[in-house]
Amino acid sequence: MRLIRAQIFLVLLLVSLQAKAQTDEATIRNIYTASLTNGNSYEWLDYLSNQIGGRLSGSYNAERAVKYTKEELEKLGLTKVWLQPVMVPKWVRGAKEYAYIETAEGTTTTVNICALGGSIATPSLGVKASVIEVQNFEELAALGTENVKGKIVFYNRPMQADLIQTFQAYGGCVNQRYKGAVEAAKYGAVGVIVRSMNLRLDDLPHTGSMTYDDLPNDKRIPSAAISTNDAELLSSMLKLDTDTKFYFRQHCKQLKDVQSYNVIGEIKGNEFPDEIITVGGHLDSWDLGDGSHDDGAGVVQSMEVLRLMKVLNMKPKRTIRVVLFMNEENGLRGGKKYAAEAKAKGENHIFALESDAGGFTPRGFSFDCNDANFNQVLAWKPLFKPYLIHYFEKGGSGADVGPLKSNTNVLAGLRPDSQRYFDHHHASNDTFDAVNKRELELGAATMTALVYLYDTYGVNPIASPTKLKD
Template sequence: MKRNYRTKSKIGLLALFLIFTQVIFSQTNDEVQLRKIYDVALDQGKSYDWLNYLSNQIGGRLSGSIQAQQAVEYTKAELDALGLDQVWLQPVMVPKWVRGTPEFAYFETDPGSTTNVPITALGGSVPTPPKGIKAKLIEVQSIAELDALGADKIAGKIVFFNRPMDPRQINTFDAYSGAVDQRSSGAREAAKFGALGVIVRSMNLRLDDFPHTGGMDYGDTPLDQRIPGAAISTNAAELLSATLKLNPEISFYFKQNCKQMDDVQSFNVIGEIKGSTHPDEIIVVGAHLDSWDLGDGSHDDGAGCVQSMEVLRIFKEMDYKPKRTLRVVLFMNEENGLRGGRKYAEVAKKNDENHIFALESDAGGFTPRGFSFDASDTNFKRALSWKPLLEPYQVTMLVQGFSGADISPLKNDTIVLAGLRPDSQRYFEHHHSDNDRFEHVNKRELELGAAAMASLVYLFDTYGIETAGE
């Protein structure tokens, strides 16, 4: 009996030793793979060159525009050149909104005494009448304030929404979320009280002269009751507010020539590497290829597109054979419709595809700080267990939260959704404005973001996800 006990003890110790060495080997192998990923991204990166062409040769890529189609053709050709297993275009109908001639605005303190201010039409806005709109202003801080004022004080005037993004918020996306309702639904709500138009303070923490556009929604407001909306730069908003306090009787004039056209066909651009052992399990990495027409869309979201393309290029360069199918998806029409994200999810559901993980980059090309996860507690804990592997690369912020707009339609009870979280402090200086240009993207920061994304994709490809019942 003693001999049998000792034999069992030796077998037990041997089993523990084998498990221990397997864990050490696995950890060491992961460290080696992540180091290779970063070496390729930082020493042989292609993302910056791709972004240079996308931004400087094509420029702003508003859905339905010639530039958006050029971006589709360019990125497909570059993915074809990587030698992926498959590259294709997924048709999707998208809205076509045209800005027209540049907007013009001024405020008038006395007859003939005017001060020009920089504005830009909000995406999806109706135009002003051909001769523009000139009316008294009423300044408000919120949509709720409209109800308190009522039609008697609003009818026949231009509503000036002037609530700034909250500077106390450390996460600037929280500050954005707390202010953006006045841009997205301000015109719809002001029209209910007889306003002639709305002017909205730009979503920007910095004081500057760049007006920032962005999508707006009229909801079910009849076409003949829709009023035009425009964004005004933060410097001009400060000046306008101060002038109103001194002279509440000033008039404001603005003219814009934007127009909503019929929907047109565009495409999501998709490329994939087929999985070697679990080809039916799909991992997506992606971003939105469209941008607004101000600036060249480098941070929003050219950076995310080239980073997503770079993830697959890195794996090809490393001769890495993924266990699961890896897809890059460049979504069309995130900015003013989310048609690309919805179409991709619709086709995936129709084809009964099994997506286990999706990662989106749509927060600029700044230094990566970590990732946010929309996942079960079990899968979030799994991601947290990889933090020691990511810490040498200063990717340490792993939190639960929002992942990304384009991948959100894929959400179900099992999939893990994640978003790259770069440093956000400078992002809204560029977002949706003429200040979003290639010169403001740092090559090394962009490449670090691509490497961080590839690292997380590698880990999910290696270990998969846990589903209910496992």
């Protein structure tokens, strides 16, 4: 009799699991159908990009973006929508930059540059000096003050083309952009030119953040990015004539911090309202383009997660929260502020998902979690196979959700196909026309499907959630 009962229990358990799997498949199918046939992400991005434009932290356009996205979230009928104040840096580019290579007195070739975010301006008449080309900080140190003082340092280490993971290639050379001025100033350089972080050869300079650390104001030197085509040209000219000079002029300025906001909306959970699932992207962008891929796409995809749940009449067990973070690009103030307030309130964030890798075709997710939780998500992988979502790997999540990390929660990042991402990243061609509607909508559906699964099953019970660690 005991054996019969055990067999009956096993049969019922298998039937139950099969029924759950079928329910999950049907729900996810409905999510993709709704996003692809009745989505709103592309329409939102159109307005954000074409009616507002680039949204540099502290700018008027950033204010307009806060107002617009808050109003759109309020239209969805969420449980609550609010603004979270955060002080952000205000850096302005000023008039367009100008540069040329000089091979002889009066013989010049104009090149394409842009100031790096956070850089100081050149003197009003610009800077002209001989150029020292280096690949890394070690080469710079080996040259020393004797060879660098009074010159412009040209960092020309390209992104590694044979790396399939383009974010790995980016990570392998971005330090020259971020800390290049600090290192060059140690040896008396008068300026810095950095090869744009771009895998292709083109004429578009790519901006991005840089730092002076604690360098005194009178020791700071101007820093600019040069297009990859012009970096190749400059390098070739230096090989022919080491006395080649470079001139550049830029008018950027760092102003006082100003108040901005994270935009937040949520659907309250009906069973476990104190367990919070967060999905988000960053609302700010650089100013050269309109920030469609970085990160307008992530913003509208995150908004669409909650809209799809409302459209499909899904009643989440846990609280689903969208956060549109401010100031990811040059300070991460929004992400830090959100995590600090969550900790102060004792909020329990069991799962956080960020989209900040462009609006291209989704391939899967990377997860920052323990083994128990990673094994749980691997069991869901077959549910995504019909949608060609195959990439489920341990790795980073997103800069804005990173501060939410605890020992037991799960952080994740949407991973679209990244091969074209750095063609647009921080450049003037990061514009709405570069985003494919269907790819954007597939990404929104993929995010919603994962949020649905975490809402339905929570995190792995072996790794029960805790509040944010100290």
